[in-house]
Amino acid sequence: MNMFPLAYAKGLQIEELEKQNRILEANQNTRMEEANQQVGVLNHTIDLLNVSLQAATDPLTNTASSTSNEFYQGNPYKSYADQVNVLHSKYNLRDDWGCMILKNVVDVRAAFMLGRGVQVVKRDGFAGDASRELAFIRDFINFNNIDEEAPQDWAVGTELEGKVLLRIIPVEKGQSYQGAHQGMIRAVYVPWDTSPYEVTADEPNYYRYLKADYEGTATRPDSKQVDVTFHLIEGEFVYKRFGGSAFPYNETSPKAAFVLRHMEDLDKELWDWRRINSLFAAPTPVITVETVGEAERIQARVDKKNWRIGKALVLANGKFELVMYKGEGFTTIQKAVESYIQAISGSTGVPVHFLGHPELLSNRATAENLLELIELSTGKERKVWIGTYEELFQKAIVMYNDAFRSNLNPMAIDAEIPFTSSQSLKIIKDVYLPMYTEGAMSLQQLLSYLSELDADQEVDRIKKDKEDDLSANRQSTGDGGFRNSRDGGRGLAGES
Secondary structure (H helix, E strand, C coil): CCCHHHHHHHHHHHHHHHHHHHHHHHHHHHHHHHHHHHHHHHHHHHHHHHHHHHCCCCCCCCCCCCCCCCCCCCCCCCCHHHHHHHHHHHHCCCCCCCHHHHHHHHHHHHHHHHCCCCEEEECCCCCCCCHHHHHHHHHHHHHCCCCCCHHHHHHHHHHHHCEEEEEEEEEEECCCECCCCCEEEEEEECCCCCCCCEEEEECCEEEEEEEEEECCEEECCCCCEEECCEEEEHHHEEEEECCCCCCCCCCCCCHHHHHHHHHHHHHHHHHHHHHHHHHHCCCEEEEECCCHHHHHHHHHHHHHHCCCECECCCCCCCEEEEECCCCCCHHHHHHHHHHHHHHHHHHHCCCHHHHCCHHHCCCHHHHHHHHHHHHHHCHHHHHHHHHHHHHHHHHHHHHHHHHHCCCCCHHHEEEECCCCCHHHHHHHHHHHHHHHHCCCCCHHHHHHCCCCCCHHHHHHHHHHHHHHHHHHHHHHHCCCCCCCHHHCCCCHHHCC
16 A cells, blocks of 8 residues: 555645644733733833832932932842942041031041040059050150050041951061150051951950951052052951941941931932922013003013113013012922931931031030030940950050060050040039038149149159259248148148
């Protein structure tokens, strides 16, 4: 039997079925593409509706950060690296919005945080006089400019980064050090912004740090790259956190980072206010007449004369007036500005009058209370700085002992950062000074409440002045009972 016709027919049938299958697949792909396009159109429509509902664009100035159609987001700076980068950019005037308010907040907090600066004192309970240790640390402070601009620069850095890393390095005498000691210890501040280091804690003790490491280069002012890699062990650095929690101890969000968006929005509100003023604040001359022809004629004459406000204008049968916008829309911006100022002040502890809005204060008593508020809000940071300086001084003494074979006692000294507010001065005047006058308080204790004075040095100076005055008086009169007016007539006998 000849099978060729049957096989041929089946081949044609298979070919036809394959052709129909390809057509069906093509139609299915086409329908899928059309469905995907419809889904994309629907998603785009939903996005536009969300934009309209959330008012995510700036209608007057179009100041959205990237595109004009943008959704609201609560916190645009979620990573620590983004926070530090933006804070540094704003502080150094390299960002678009929020630079002025951020710099005010950082500088005010840094100034109140440090008070009159760090003071080194003998530790309570130390048996010796600690004169050698005090002399060394005062030389160390002078060598590293800790009595001048360095603490302020370090404090600004901690406000921008929420932490501080100080390297300590021995310096041989005759190099950059020319003082009385065999050598000195250099303290070097390391900003995370340029050298994103990582510290390692003695876990689970998150308050003891064993290592600090960074590998990389830095760009010098002459654009040359220099290797700034370092691997520090515990005795070669001091690390303290001013933000964040105990863990993760490398991510320390600064206090100003919590109101970054508020600072930017405040700046934008002020810009919107300016735009509204430029659009609506200028008065518009309006001339009211009865007919269209008369209006066209007056308009043509005004245009021809190039009339400006201030020039004389004489009208026949026309009523002239200056019309201004009388709506209340600007008040919403005013309220927004005040709300942002209050939020920034409440979060950072900086009083509103330091942010340029004294009208938000009700009276003078409120202003003085707000000064106490910033003292309290920077109290935590002040305690951390005290711990920082104590550890710095102690490690500097240990390194000096090892490098130059000395035997100074690192536990002989403490650090203090006193803060003298107007309320504190009032207490000194009304309470402590009368106690001193009546002999219920020593001069040294009284002077210790004044942060700009070194109580020990001042007491020694006063005693020396009294001894000189008494000696001169004895030589001239032979009277051993000399008293002078500076001690209220009590003389040396009044000192404990």
